[in-house]
Amino acid sequence: MADPQWRVPDVRVALVGVAIVFAWLWVGVSLYRVQVVESGQWAEYGAEQRVRSREIPAPRGTIYDRSGQAIAMSVAATDVIANPSEISDPAGVAQVLAPLLAMDVQDLETKLTGNAQYAMLTRRLDRVDALEIEKLMDDLDIRGVYFRDQPARVYPSEDFASQVVGFVQADTLEGLEGLERLYDAELAGTPGYQTDERDPYGNPILQGDSEIIPAVPGVDIRTTLDPGIQIAAQEALALAVEESSATAGWAVVLDVATGDVLAMATAPTFNLNDRTNVDRETFRNRVVTDQFEPGSTLKVLTIAAAIEEGIVTPDTEFTLPATLEIARKKYSDVGRKDERVMSVRDIVAKSSNVGTITVQQLLGNEKHWEYLNRIGLGRRTTSHIPGEVSGLLHPVKDWCDSVCGPSTGIGYRVNVTLLQMAAVFATVANDGVWIEPHVIDEEIFPDGTRTTFQPIERPVFSEETARTMRELLAGVVEGGTGRRAAVEGYRVGGKTGTTQKYLEAEGGYSDTAVVASFIGIAPIDNPRIVVAVVLDSPTGERIEGDRAVSLSYGGVSAAPVFAAIVKAAMHGLGVPPE
């Protein structure tokens, strides 16, 4: 065997061993670093790449009318999405899919072509149709077409109270207008999440952890809207707008005892399910967004305040000149050219400007303002009606000594919404107690609990003054400017209003355009509802018997709308005719 001289020294063999030991020590230290020191960051990196979180859409709350019928509701629907990079034969797939999705074959093929990862094909397809298409895709072994459940918003009655209900953005379901917007957060609910672990190809890891946080459904909202009265209001308005060529018309019906808005309509209206080619102006809920000078209808408050303060009674008589001149501004009455003795009752019935100004001057600006303020003018209600404006009531210290009081007394220099005016008349109807008008009756939470809207109540004048005023208003219909508001079988009262339209753009009153209104109470002896109607810029004439009457007057164009709504409402509310 080997010469001992050539025997390998042990130390050099040991050297190899030492090198191996050091190498393994280095590996051990490195493993400690990765698995202990840096463990957290690598584990986090791993979790990020495999834990997938998918949003579970929360069902959006339903908006009901007062009878419990859905005005706005969510239904199951499906978005159809493509991953073009997975589609090898875009033309073939387009041929199959286009008719099912009601799409143009060429357009669809373009969408399916290319290396993009995502192309939205159709939003909110009916769930049942989508399931059928999904099955077909499976059967034909077509890859790259995906289906994602997304609830859709549907408005079953299409144009029912469109401007009140509003609508959502079709894809995100974000509330854009109306109650849908104002109550967006409540209606939307809270989306849930489904978290699970996925492999790099997106397949669930069978042994992975998964967690489902269920979605919390949105709050349901029950409105105060009465379906029958709402529809009647919409139809009557539409007819009046058509007859008078008004640019728009709007109306509101209040339940006098509760402040509930039974109907709130704006014409022209639109289909909530199909808003294509609808003028944005049409989206406005003019009952609360459009302010105007009320004119004669506000005379009611001037007279009521004077009666409440004991300054006049219905029978107090005044000798009224043909023209009243205050600070070089001349006031006169429609259809009266001579000096005449008129009672307060007559002043109201004939809507006398001179008479009302005479009473206003006895009342005084301070007192007058107090009533205007107390009855809610110049302030938004807290009634949760989207888009509501406050109107404009100047503080009394800003009133000039000369024409400010008289002008305000006959309904100028003050901007109101129709809702505010309806509340003024409801105060008369409700024995002098103002109740905040509101469209929301209650919110119904997912757990079944409910919160009912509690309107603010504020006494403005006495029961007796209210009753007196109702008598005066009955006179307007029975023998004054509001004859066309009469409803067969029911005694009603109300007040006409016709004001020159103030044109913001021109900074002055229009020579031709008017705002014609009628606000009234029915039945006047046992009030149930207030109906307020406005027509913007009505023109033309109506032939009544042998004479033509101008539709520009509230008593001509707006009063019949009142009558039509009252008639429907009395039937709907079950008020028997006398």
Place this chain on the structure above:
Amino acid sequence: MASRTSTSAESSRLVARRTRADTAVVTGHSRAVLALIPVALLLVIGAGALMSASSVIALHENGDRMYLFNRHLMFIGIGVFALLITARVPYRLYERWAIPIFLLSLVALVTTLAIGKSIDGATRWVTIGGVSLQLSEFSKFATIVMLAAIFSRENKRFLRFRGVFIPVAFVFGSSGVLLLAQPDFGTVLIVAGAGFAVLIASKAPLRWVGAMMALGGVAGAFLAQSAPYRMQRILSFRDPLADPLGNGLQAVQSLVALGTGGLFGVGLGASRARWRFLPNAHNDFIFAIIGEEMGLVGSLAVVSLFLLFSLVGVQLALRIDDMFGRLLAIGLVAWISTQALVNIGGVAAILPISGVPLPFVSAGGSAMIANLAAVGVLINLSRTQRTES
């Protein structure tokens, strides 16, 4: 002494009978058993980890989650059979046949390049009779045998540099070029590690050994310069997050698996990396799955077993008086050790990822059989005794 160990079968049986009473031989046998313990434990840990690591990929590609595991068991069986054979082959035969063995290995490498099949851009496999073989496993053994045969001879030429340079350059040069042509950077590293271990343990002057290692380094640097793109890929292990979806993908996923395992692991069979996040989880990256499922405790256990195996092997070499035997033993130990280091170093992102399997643990028939056969050779070596005893 010399006559006793190199005679007929009859006399070697006599020797065996006589030496059974000899304490040196008894320790030699117990040492062989000692070397078998870490190997056996690594086989068990490996098979367990492989059952988990291979199940997802086997389910996807073979439709049976036990497919790769069953194959693995089969290869272990064949490997143990090979071990039993090599344990009985007198190691001196390798010395005698060193040159034919080495030339055969070169032929095997050329064959691989000529008719081998390419997978992921590397030509490493030759299919013979329906069985895919990695013939480079054989070239590792052949290179070690060749170097051990050369440097175990009494030869004054080694005192001069060219006496060391020429044989080393020839052996490394020929097999190294053929391996790099595949390319199989990992095997080159293993061959270099085992070869230099042989040189260090030999009597060739250390200064020449050091010079050869320096030359090797220069050659490596030259190769790196000649292919900067490949070098960039190889060096991407230093900052895998710079390209986590490209060059750094395997390193990042491997580190994610190890880091997720933490101290005690996510539990047996609970690996997430195996859900096709970590490519080659069942072969080259099985150590990451062990680290993920059993934590630092498990990964250090594996490291300790390799260390134990190496130390037992080195001690075994120390006990062998015969120079070829000693160099062969140290070469084989360095082979297994280097291969394990290169594999785990790649998994832990402290070395480039080179695609070598973890001995006794990874899936892969050629390596399993070769590694167990190498253990058999070590057992055969342990049966010799020191001349002094």
